[in-house]
Each structure stands twice: as C-alpha cells, then as structure tokens.
Amino acid sequence: MSAHNGHLPGIRKDFISDYDGLAGQWWDPRGALAPLGWIARARADYVPAARHDGALLLDIACGGGLFGPHAVAKGYRAVGADLSELSLREARRHGYAETVRADAAGLPFGDASFDVVTAGQCLEHVPDPFAVVAEACRVLRPGGTLVVDTIADTRAARFVSVTLAENVPIPGHPPRGTHDHRLFVNRERLVRAARLHGVELRLHGLRPRLRDMARYAAGRLEAVRIVRTKSTSVLYLGAGTKK
Numbered sequence: 110m111s112a113h114n115g116h117l118p119g120i121r122k123d124f125i126s127d128y129d130g131l132a133g134q135w136w137d138p139r140g141a142l143a144p145l146g147w148i149a150r151a152r153a154d155y156v157p158a159a160r161h162d163g164a165l166l167l168d169i170a171c172g173g174g175l176f177g178p179h180a181v182a183k184g185y186r187a188v189g190a191d192l193s194e195l196s197l198r199e200a201r202r203h204g205y206a207e208t209v210r211a212d213a214a215g216l217p218f219g220d221a222s223f224d225v226v227t228a229g230q231c232l233e234h235v236p237d238p239f240a241v242v243a244e245a246c247r248v249l250r251p252g253g254t255l256v257v258d259t260i261a262d263t264r265a266a267r268f269v270s271v272t273l274a275e276n277v278p279i280p281g282h283p284p285r286g287t288h289d290h291r292l293f294v295n296r297e298r299l300v301r302a303a304r305l306h307g308v309e310l311r312l313h314g315l316r317p318r319l320r321d322m323a324r325y326a327a328g329r330l331e332a333v334r335i336v337r338t339k340s341t342s343v344l345y346l347g348a349g350t351k352k
C-alpha cells in the first residue's frame with residue numbers, strides 16, 4: 110500500500126478506502142459526512158469572487174464535491190482532485206468542471222495554474238501535510254488565494270474531534286476511526302510551510318454554533334452554522350495571498 114493514504118509507521122488507517130466506503134453519504138444532510146458540508150459553507154466566506162471569466166479554482170482532496178456549488182456560485186470553473194474514485198464520481202455531479210484522481214502531495218498541474226486553491230479537511234488525513242501545502246502554493250498563481258482548513262494538533266482537538274465527535278451518537282457524527290490525532294496539524298508549522306512557498310497565511314478559529322447543534326440533533330434544523338471563534342486550537346482555517 111502506498112504512503113499517500115495514511116500509512117505511516119504506527120498509523121494503520123487507509124483513509125481512501127474509508128471515503129470510498131462513505132461515498133454514498135457525501136450529500137446526506139444527516140449522514141456521517143454532514144459536518145463537512147457545514148464547513149464547506151464557512152470556507153466559502155474566505156474565497157473571493159472570481160475576477161474574470163474562466164477563473165480557475167482547484168479543490169485539493171475535494172471528496173464528494175461539497176465545495177463545488179460554493180466555487181461555482183463565486184464564479185469559478187472548479188477542478189477537483191482526490192484519490193477516492195467513488196467520491197470523485199459524486200463531485201462530478203456537483204459542479205466540478207473537471208475531476209482528477211491525484212495525490213494531494215503530487216498534483217498533475219503546472220506551476221501557477223490556478224487563481225484559488227482550497228484544501229478543506231484534507232491535511233489531517235495525509236502523512237506529510239506540509240508537502241501538500243507546498244504543492245498547493247506551487248500550483249497557485251501569484252496574487253491568487255490559498256484557503257486551507259484542518260484540525261490542530263492539540264489535546265482539545267483530540268477530545269472534541271475524536272473522543273466526542275466519534276462517540277456521541279447524534280446525526281452527522283463521523284464513524285469511529287475517522288481521525289487519527291497523530292496526523293492533526295501543527296499551526297505554526299503550517300504557517301511556516303506556506304510562508305516558505307510564498308503565502309502568508311492568517312489563521313482563524315472555527316466552531317459549530319452550539320444552539321444550531323442542539324436543534325440539529327433534535328431534528329429541527331437541516332444544517333449547523335460554522336462560526337468564527339478566537340481559538341484556533343480545534344478547527345481552524347488559514348487564508349492568504351501568494352506573493
């Protein structure tokens with residue numbers, strides 16, 4: 110098994126098989142992947158509207174394409190890359206002009222090809238998140254926008270994203286084993302990696318709106334709003350422009 114799907118010494122997860130297996134749930138508002146749809150909506154706030162016809166957005170590890178409708182609404186021609194073929198099939202049905210089966214750490218695109226690059230909830234599933242950041246910066250054109258969101262390598266994140274999220278049986282909770290906390294991403298290192306490749310990232314904390322969570326759990330709300338929070342110690346997003 111290749112190293113690009115989470116096989117590091119001591120880490121036995123095969124995330125790509127997991128996401129192939131979950132592919133039927135990408136667009137289920139009460140399924141295991143529902144929170145990714147909430148986060149995709151929040152991510153859209155950090156992506157500027159397209160400045161010209163045919164502006165290109167690359168969505169790295171696009172999964173089932175939850176960000177596709179947001180990219181299209183902002184005026185982009187969206188390209189999705191992922192290793193899960195079954196997820197890419199879903200993405201093609203949700204606004205992506207093109208999808209490519211590719212490893213996030215070795216993208217089949219030339220330098221400076223895209224106006225915007227997004228990588229949502231991807232870095233915490235790969236063995237070398239900083240190699241993915243380097244690739245994201247490489248394919249981004251100068252003046253373009255990079256938006257990445259992931260989970261911090263903190264005890265708080267381990268408790269919230271693994272202990273709580275994977276064990277409290279409310280709709281939208283991910284299956285056990287979805288996350289391996291050892292892959293959670295160090296914030297300072299992420300900022301340094303992007304800076305090394307020409308992008309100064311500004312970090313923002315995100316969290317679900319608690320009142321929405323309660324209403325969603327009770328079946329009275331279809332989706333939970335993800336709002337900004339001061340702390341970047343659990344879910345966080347980095348956005349920046351390439352020099």
Ligand SMILES: C[S@@+](CC[C@H](N)C(=O)[O-])C[C@H]1O[C@@H](n2cnc3c(N)ncnc32)[C@H](O)[C@@H]1O
Pocket residue numbers: 113114124125128145146149169170171172173174175176190191192193196211212213214228229230231234235
């Ligand atoms: C948590 S999902 C996020 C999907 C999407 N970005 C979203 O926010 O809805 C993680 C995705 O990363 C993909 N993935 C994991 N490792 C990858 C790699 N090395 N290269 C490309 N995609 C990868 C999985 O197949 C899965 O679709």
